[in-house]
C-alpha cells in the first residue's frame with residue numbers, strides 16, 4: 001500500500017465519533033467574525049455598526065492576493081467592529097452581528113447549470129469571490145492554488161481525504177453524507193481545468209468511505225480512489241504528493257511546481273456549494289470529541305459561533321476534562337477562552353482528559369535524536385528549538401525553520417516533552433514581525 005517514508009502511529013480515537021451523523025448546531029444569537037480567518041492578509045470590512053445584513057452578504061473583502069472575503073452566516077444587524085480574542089492567541093478586529101431571530105435561514109437553491117458550463121476563468125472568479133479557502137488546515141485561498149503561470153499545466157488534482165489527525169472525522173462524515181456533492185465538485189474541477197486524473201488519497205482506516213465513493217465513481221472516468229497506509233502525517237501536502245505520485249515538492253515550493261494541486265474533501269464540497277448554489281463559506285463541519293466532553297458529536301456550525309455554545313450543545317465538559325484543543329491533538333491549539341469563535345479553518349474541538357494527554361512535564365533535551373529521525377521534513381527540530389530559545393531566529397531560518405509544516409511529530413516522539421513546535425511557531429512569528437518592521 002502506498003505511503004511516504006517515516007511517520008508515526010498515534011492512537012486514533014476515531015471510534016468516538018466515526019459513526020455519528022453530522023448534526024446542526026443551534027444558530028448563535030450573536031456571531032463574531034474575526035477578520036483573520038485564513039493564512040495571508042486580514043480581510044477589510046465593508047460594513048459598519050447599524051448596517052442590516054442578510055445571510056450570505058459580503059461583510060469583509062479580500063485585502064491582497066493571499067486574502068479571502070468573509071460573508072455573514074446569519075441575517076441581522078452589525079453591532080460593532082472591535083478587537084476580540086482569536087484562536088491564534090492574539091486580539092483581532094472582529095465583526096459582531098446580532099442575529100435577527102424573525103428571519104428564517106436562507107434556502108440555497110441549486111442553479112440550473114452543469115459542470116460543463118463552467119470555464120476555468122468562471123471557476124477561479126467564483127471561488128475567489130465566495131471566500132473559498134483550504135478547510136483542512138491553514139486556510140490558503142483556494143483560487144491561488146489553481147493559478148497557473150505561462151506554460152504551466154495542472155496534470156493531476158490530488159484530493160486530501162486522509163484526515164490523519166486523531167479524533168477528527170469531519171472529512172470522513174462528509175464523504176459518507178455528502179458524497180454526491182463531493183463527486184460533483186471533483187468533476188467540476190476536472191472539467192474546468194481539463195485535468196487527466198483526479199486521485200482521492202484516503203487512509204485505509206476509512207473502508208466505508210472508500211467503498212461508497214468507489215461505488216459512486218464506477219461510471220465516472222478519470223477520478224479514482226487510492227487507499228493509503230494509515231500513518232501521521234499522511235495528510236501533509238508534501239507527504240501526500242510523495243505517496244500518491246512519487247514526486248517531491250521542492251523546498252519552499254508548491255505542489256503546482258510538480259504539476260499538481262492538492263484540495264481537501266470539505267474544500268471540494270465548498271467549491272461545489274459556491275459554483276452550483278452560489279453559497280459562500282458560512283459554516284464548518286467539525287468534530288467535537290475527547291473523553292472530557294459529555295456528548296461527542298460531528299457538527300455543522302455557523303462561522304462565528306463561540307466555542308462555549310458548542311460545548312453547551314454537547315452537554316458540557318465532565319470533571320475529567322483537563323485540556324481543550326482546537327483542531328487535532330498534533331497540530332491543534334490549546335483553547336484558553338471559551339468565548340473565542342470558530343473560523344473557516346476550525347476542524348475540531350477536543351476536550352482531553354489527563355489520561356489522553358499523558359505526562360506533559362517538560363524536561364531538558366536528552367539529545368536522543370528521535371525528533372530528527374521522525375521529522376517528515378528532514379529537519380533537526382531540537383536544534384531549531386534551541387536556536388529560537390536563545391534568540392537566534394536567524395540561525396533557525398538558515399537551518400530550515402520555514403520548511404517546518406508544524407505537524408507536531410517531533411513533540412509527539414520527544415521523551416522530554418520539549419515544546420519544539422511551539423518554539424518554531426514563535427520563531428516564525430518573530431521573523432514575520434521583523435519582516436514587517438523592515439518594510440516600514
Ligand code: SF4
Nearest residue numbers: 375404405407408410
Ligand atoms: S520540525 Fe516541524 S515538520 Fe519537523 S516534526 Fe517538528 S513540527 Fe513536524
Ligand code: SF4
Nearest residue numbers: 365366368369371414
Ligand atoms: S526528541 Fe526531545 S530529547 Fe530527543 S533530541 Fe529531540 S528534543 Fe531532545
